[in-house]
Amino acid sequence: MNAKKFTTGLPLVLLLAALVFIVRELLGVTEILNYYWQLILDQSLIITTAAIGLSIIYGFAGQFSLGHAAFFGLGAYTAGLISKLLGHGNYAVFLLSLLAGAAVAGAVAFLIGLPILRLRSDYLGIATMGFGIIVKVLMDNSNKWIPATGGATGMTGVPQIAKFPVIFVVFLLAVLLFRNLRLSSFGRAWMAVREDEIAADAMGVDTTRTKTLAFVIGCALAGVAGALYAHRYPIVHPSSFDFLKSFDFLIIVVLGGLGSMSGTIATGISWVFLLEILRAVLGQNFLDFRGVIYALTLILVIILRPKGLLSGMEWQALIPREVPESGPSGSPSASPSAKGETPNVSA
Amino acid sequence: MIEAINQILNGLQLGLVYALIALGYTMVYGIIRLINFAHGDVFMVGAFVAFLSTVDWHLPFWVAVPLSMLVCAVLGVTIERLAYRPLRYAARIAALISAIGVSLLIEYGGSLKFVFGPNYRVVPQPFSIVQWNFAGISVSNIQLIVLVTVVILLAGLQYLVTRTRIGKAMRAVSFDHDAARLMGINVDAIISYTFALGSALAAAGGVLYSTAYPQINPFMGIMPGLKAFTAAVLGGIGNIPGAMLGALIMGQVDVLSAAYISSQLRDAIAFTILILVLLVKPSGLLGKSGPEKV
Numbered sequence: 001m002n003a004k005k006f007t008t009g010l011p012l013v014l015l016l017a018a019l020v021f022i023v024r025e026l027l028g029v030t031e032i033l034n035y036y037w038q039l040i041l042d043q044s045l046i047i048t049t050a051a052i053g054l055s056i057i058y059g060f061a062g063q064f065s066l067g068h069a070a071f072f073g074l075g076a077y078t079a080g081l082i083s084k085l086l087g088h089g090n091y092a093v094f095l096l097s098l099l100a101g102a103a104v105a106g107a108v109a110f111l112i113g114l115p116i117l118r119l120r121s122d123y124l125g126i127a128t129m130g131f132g133i134i135v136k137v138l139m140d141n142s143n144k145w146i147p148a149t150g151g152a153t154g155m156t157g158v159p160q161i162a163k164f165p166v167i168f169v170v171f172l173l174a175v176l177l178f179r180n181l182r183l184s185s186f187g188r189a190w191m192a193v194r195e196d197e198i199a200a201d202a203m204g205v206d207t208t209r210t211k212t213l214a215f216v217i218g219c220a221l222a223g224v225a226g227a228l229y230a231h232r233y234p235i236v237h238p239s240s241f242d243f244l245k246s247f248d249f250l251i252i253v254v255l256g257g258l259g260s261m262s263g264t265i266a267t268g269i270s271w272v273f274l275l276e277i278l279r280a281v282l283g284q285n286f287l288d289f290r291g292v293i294y295a296l297t298l299i300l301v302i303i304l305r306p307k308g309l310l311s312g313m314e315w316q317a318l319i320p321r322e323v324p325e326s327g328p329s330g331s332p333s334a335s336p337s338a339k340g341e342t343p344n345v346s347a
Numbered sequence: 348m349i350e351a352i353n354q355i356l357n358g359l360q361l362g363l364v365y366a367l368i369a370l371g372y373t374m375v376y377g378i379i380r381l382i383n384f385a386h387g388d389v390f391m392v393g394a395f396v397a398f399l400s401t402v403d404w405h406l407p408f409w410v411a412v413p414l415s416m417l418v419c420a421v422l423g424v425t426i427e428r429l430a431y432r433p434l435r436y437a438a439r440i441a442a443l444i445s446a447i448g449v450s451l452l453i454e455y456g457g458s459l460k461f462v463f464g465p466n467y468r469v470v471p472q473p474f475s476i477v478q479w480n481f482a483g484i485s486v487s488n489i490q491l492i493v494l495v496t497v498v499i500l501l502a503g504l505q506y507l508v509t510r511t512r513i514g515k516a517m518r519a520v521s522f523d524h525d526a527a528r529l530m531g532i533n534v535d536a537i538i539s540y541t542f543a544l545g546s547a548l549a550a551a552g553g554v555l556y557s558t559a560y561p562q563i564n565p566f567m568g569i570m571p572g573l574k575a576f577t578a579a580v581l582g583g584i585g586n587i588p589g590a591m592l593g594a595l596i597m598g599q600v601d602v603l604s605a606a607y608i609s610s611q612l613r614d615a616i617a618f619t620i621l622i623l624v625l626l627v628k629p630s631g632l633l634g635k636s637g638p639e640k641v
Contacts, residue, residue: 126580127625130618137615247447254444291455298448306437
């Protein structure tokens with residue numbers, strides 16, 4: 001048997017990415033997109049990269065995590081410290097620090113994940129939330145061991161060298177990584193574990209390995225996003241990584257629809273923008289109402305669309321499909337349709 | 348030694364307040380399997396209603412406490428009716444997101460200038476503090492009041508849940524919604540009733556907490572709520588005696604780790620204990636263990 005052929009949709013994804021990149025650069029050069037909104041765009045990509053991580057952990061492998069911001073923070077502190085103490089603006093050190101941020105977040109996820117991923121649903125959520133609070137407390141007190149972190153006052157002095165191109169490339173790599181993993185045996189194992197762990201186990205899926213792998217990859221993505229964050233915003237503060245921020249990632253993934261990567265990406269980017277647009281629209285006098293409006297919107301949206309804004313639909317270019325051997329072109333009927341992928345996750 | 352006994356008494360006081368909040372979490376979880384993240388904010392509203400009714404409206408303290416319990420009971424039922432009931436048959440994560448939304452709504456709504464305002468308020472003592480000394484062990488009347496109030500409320504709750512028809516219905520609903528409905532139990536009414544009861548207890552907790560630690564603000568409910576919730580999980584969520592046990596342990600952990608280890612690290616210590624307990628007993632100290640149906 002020959003290796004199976006796939007219509008990958010990859011050219012389409014790359015074409016779109018190139019288009020977005022060019023448009024963004026043009027808008028930047030002509031200053032239609034001013035400094036402030038460039039910052040927001042970068043923020044939306046960073047947040048979405050981390051949210052893709054949680055989407056893998058919860059949306060695809062079904063492991064309820066309420067501590068995602070902790071791994072985002074671990075990446076930010078690791079990379080920030082490396083760049084601040086060793087790099088001093090050196091771009092190679094910056095790129096290494098991105099890897100280090102991902103590696104540290106992934107390694108910690110591995111160590112904490114091995115024991116606690118045995119817990120199920122809500123208990124796992126609570127344990128990961130507890131872990132997130134522990135990490136936040138340690139960040140608050142970190143200046144006792146490493147003075148450069150600044151402890152509860154936050155860390156400043158990280159060179160601000162992460163610009164749009166590198167943030168965009170990391171985001172794109174995260175999307176492509178996810179897209180390829182989903183097709184692999186790992187991706188199928190994740191979804192099997194999500195739907196029914198006992199049945200997956202009975203079918204020979206190594207559930208511990210599957211869950212741990214999803215958790216490590218997802219947290220490493222949060223780590224690399226955190227590393228970018230540290231190089232884009234002038235202060236890295238423990239309160240940016242507390243458990244309420246973990247809720248933000250959860251909200252993005254759930255509103256996007258569990259098991260829908262396009263949903264996570266679309267919701268992540270628009271979530272950041274909507275919050276900022278709300279700030280701009282309300283103006284100084286009514287800024288107090290921002291939280292109230294946000295909370296009401298959240299409740300309304302989840303009541304009206306409990307399965308997520310896109311109801312679990314997927315942009316087809318993100319699902320590589322097998323090409324039937326007879327036909328020259330991919331027939332949609334042979335593909336796993338987006339509807340059939342709608343997951344049945346219970347928290 | 349005497350110092351340690353005094354600290355344990357302080358821990359008992361905090362643990363008793365946590366118990367009042369933890370019961371609401373555990374009852375709601377027991378009956379609809381929802382982590383009600385808004386519960387800590389109901390606790391905050393309870394503290395504020397008592398504060399406003401004594402300071403601004405000059406009501407006596409013994410009127411203010413039942414009033415705040417009543418307001419919060421209505422608030423709890425309203426939250427359930429508007430934000431959770433439409434999602435009863437959706438995936439459980441949807442109701443959880445709704446609960447996070449309600450929590451943010453109460454916090455930010457409470458911070459508005461015409462509601463509670465964003466600032467810290469100092470709660471005046473409703474009565475003068477009396478300290479008694481027994482061979483160095485000091486006991487204040489606030490500690491006694493907390494102890495007596497909590498014991499009365501818990502005894503009442505225990506009676507209600509185990510000895511009355513409505514308690515029996517609550518246990519039936521928590522066991523199986525559909526079977527309970529087939530037996531003629533009005534499931535929606537029982538769920539509303541559970542929210543009313545849990546919220547009233549949280550309000551009492553809020554009043555006692557703000558009497559013992561007299562500073563309140565709209566975000567004060569987050570940490571005690573989280574600790575009480577942790578206590579409920581520690582004892583086995585869905586289990587009422589478990590919530591009390593967990594709360595008493597959590598109170599001691601909080602106070603003793605602040606006194607003898609490090610006050611900055613006390614939250615980390617509390618949650619480390621939680622994770623360790625969950626690893627050994629995945630469903631909490633008194634929780635039923637068994638395979639979970641997914």
